[in-house]
Amino acid sequence: MYEILERRRLVPNLHLLRVRAPETARACRPGQFIMVMIGPDGERVPLSIADWDAVEGSVTAVFLIVGTSTQKLARLRAGDRLHVCAGPLGKPSEIAGFGTVLLVAGCYGIAALYPAARALRQAGNRLVLLADVKAGHLLYWEDRYRNLCDRIVVASRDPGAPFQEFASHAVSNVAAKEASLGRVLVSGCAYLLAAVSEATRPLGLRTIVSLNPIMVDGTGMCGACRCSIGGNTRFACVDGPDFDGHQVDWPELFRRRAAYLDDEVRSLCRFEKESLP
Numbered sequence: 001m002y003e004i005l006e007r008r009r010l011v012p013n014l015h016l017l018r019v020r021a022p023e024t025a026r027a028c029r030p031g032q033f034i035m036v037m038i039g040p041d042g043e044r045v046p047l048s049i050a051d052w053d054a055v056e057g058s059v060t061a062v063f064l065i066v067g068t069s070t071q072k073l074a075r076l077r078a079g080d081r082l083h084v085c086a087g088p089l090g091k092p093s094e095i096a097g098f099g100t101v102l103l104v105a106g107c108y109g110i111a112a113l114y115p116a117a118r119a120l121r122q123a124g125n126r127l128v129l130l131a132d133v134k135a136g137h138l139l140y141w142e143d144r145y146r147n148l149c150d151r152i153v154v155a156s157r158d159p160g161a162p163f164q165e166f167a168s169h170a171v172s173n174v175a176a177k178e179a180s181l182g183r184v185l186v187s188g189c190a191y192l193l194a195a196v197s198e199a200t201r202p203l204g205l206r207t208i209v210s211l212n213p214i215m216v217d218g219t220g221m222c223g224a225c226r227c228s229i230g231g232n233t234r235f236a237c238v239d240g241p242d243f244d245g246h247q248v249d250w251p252e253l254f255r256r257r258a259a260y261l262d263d264e265v266r267s268l269c270r271f272e273k274e275s276l277p
């Protein structure tokens with residue numbers, strides 16, 4: 001059992017979860033994820049590692065409420081226990097001197113890219129954050145990124161905001177102002193990953209996406225997270241989650257992500273009905 005040290009709402013619909021998991025905290029690297037199970041009968045939920053503290057023995061993730069498991073997670077409090085918190089899983093992100101790195105992040109991806117941003121900064125890169133939020137008040141961890149980034153651009157749909165378009169439309173504009181852009185990292189919803197990859201393809205910018213297919217075991221055994229990368233079958237849990245965005249078969253990924261939609265909606269309706277006062 002894994003004690004929850006903190007669970008709080010960061011902005012509407014996004015929550016921070018800090019769990020005591022000393023072995024995971026000692027081994028974490030940027031780009032990796034954990035699998036949590038709320039109870040013995042719950043599903044396994046993959047969450048990107050947003051931070052860790054090896055001294056405290058804790059791991060932090062930020063999650064978006066989308067269905068039954070994330071609704072349940074959002075009701076837990078400090079002192080409650082998770083049945084499972086397995087990790088770190090997946091291959092770490094490649095960290096090297098790329099010159100300038102553009103980080104494109106939305107939703108939980110703003111937190112998920114933070115460890116890579118910190119490591120890339122330590123490796124001497126110039127960093128630009130392009131954050132995609134529906135409205136300005138949904139931006140979080142701006143203070144953390146201010147300490148790392150040379151430039152922060154926020155694409156929000158607020159009237160009067162400098163970039164009102166979806167982040168993928170702002171990419172070429174942001175990239176045009178950067179002389180030595182060596183890499184783009186993207187994390188967030190699958191639509192953001194795909195749209196940014198399409199936007200950077202004609203610009204010839206190497207683009208690494210943190211892929212989020214449905215996962216079950218997280219250890220390469222079940223095949224649930226199978227995806228096609230450059231025509232080859234890969235398992236995102238062990239071969240990724242980082243992949244070249246220009247090589248991903250996006251239509252297949254979207255199809256596979258929607259495979260259980262009816263069951264997920266039914267499960268959520270049942271859960272919400274059962275939780276009515």
Ligand SMILES: Cc1cc2nc3c(=O)[nH]c(=O)nc-3n(C[C@H](O)[C@H](O)[C@H](O)COP(=O)(O)OP(=O)(O)OC[C@H]3O[C@@H](n4cnc5c(N)ncnc54)[C@H](O)[C@@H]3O)c2cc1C
Nearest residue numbers: 046047048063064067068069070108212213214215257264
């Ligand atoms: C490597 C990886 C890292 C992730 N990191 C984060 C994170 O840091 N924060 C965060 O909020 N979310 C993250 N996700 C997505 C998160 O795992 C799903 O949103 C969650 O499992 C949904 O569970 P649910 O029961 O609430 O919703 P469900 O009702 O099960 O599903 C709702 C939607 O979420 C998608 N989904 C469902 N199950 C999974 C699954 N096991 N893996 C991926 N997508 C799924 C489905 O496409 C579906 O449309 C990550 C996914 C992967 C693969």
Ligand code: FES
Nearest residue numbers: 216218220223237
């Ligand atoms: S989640 Fe089972 S193989 Fe990746």
